[in-house]
Amino acid sequence: MRILLVEDDELLGRALYTGLEQAGYSPEWVTDGETALDAVRSTAFTAVALDLNLPGISGIEVLKTLRQKSKMPVIIMTARDALEQRIEGLDLGADDYLVKPFKLVELLARIRAVVRRTQGHAQSLIVYQDIELDIGAHTVRKGGKWIKMTGREYRILELLMTRVGRILSKREIEDHVYGWDGDVESNTIEAAVYTIRKKLGKDLISNVRGVGYVIPD
Known part of the structure; x- marks a missing residue:
């Protein structure tokens, strides 16, 4: 954030x-x-x-x-x-x-x-299917098991899970994940999404070609 x-x-x-x-x-x-x-x-x-x-x-x-x-x-x-x-x-x-x-x-x-x-979440725990994301503790679990994530992966996942059903452009994700002066390589977001899918399931995040990424509702 x-x-x-x-x-x-x-x-x-x-x-x-x-x-x-x-x-x-x-x-x-x-x-x-x-x-x-x-x-x-x-x-x-x-x-x-x-x-x-x-x-x-x-x-x-x-x-x-x-x-x-x-x-x-x-x-x-x-x-x-x-x-x-x-x-x-x-x-x-x-x-x-x-x-x-x-x-x-x-x-x-x-x-x-x-x-x-x-964002409409009274509690710090956000649940999507078998994935639990705790905003307060910055932790992720899948099927009850703790999943180790990098800071970048966590921030992208948090952004998408707090906006389920909304397509976010690559630029929007970069604006939330990185600072003003941070240099962002062209494939950074794609690489992070790829590793998130490997850890949490390939169907978790959908790529809407030419628009952005979304976790379907």
């Missing part, structure tokens, strides 16, 4: 970016509101972690603009004494909030929760 992190504090931003990456997400980190808005105009993110105290365009203004055009999950991050900001952010449509300082595990849990709600 691609996560947009909007945080102008260098130390906190770097720590959160590293933590998100190590947790298996594809984070993009920006430090001001204008760049954040540019990012969401050009890229589809799964969720946004948004600091409200930003230089230039404030986090509140970023949230207002986002909510005019998108239902993308937004978690706002505020200082401990910024109660009015939190209330204003929630009233404007933020999905959740975190009070600084907070632990990385709490941010990860909040991201998982808002994404599940947005």
Whole structure:
């Protein structure tokens, strides 16, 4: 999942970016509101972690603009004494909030929760036929047996299993799996889909020629 992190504090931003990456997400980190808005105009993110105290365009203004055009999950991050900001952010449509300082595990849990709600999954476990994917634990089982997957394979499978019946183009999959600046070889997605099929069944993912990939409903 691609996560947009909007945080102008260098130390906190770097720590959160590293933590998100190590947790298996594809984070993009920006430090001001204008760049954040540019990012969401050009890229589809799964969720946004948004600091409200930003230089230039404030986090509140970023949230207002986002909510005019998108239902993308937004978690706002505020200082401990910024109660009015939190209330204003929630009233404007933020999905959740975190009070600084907070632990990385709490941010990860909040991201998982808002994404599940947005995608219509109240629980972290998604089941398709004999395949079980746990969004919270980042694990996959088939027929009750644990299946070892690379981070890339897991992210592609998660994307497709949370959108069963919807055809996703190669570009859409690349946008969710890789970062802005990541170099993606032309056959990377095809190779990952091939190995997923080997591990979970050749009929799991269908290739709609010239359109993209889908897990049939």
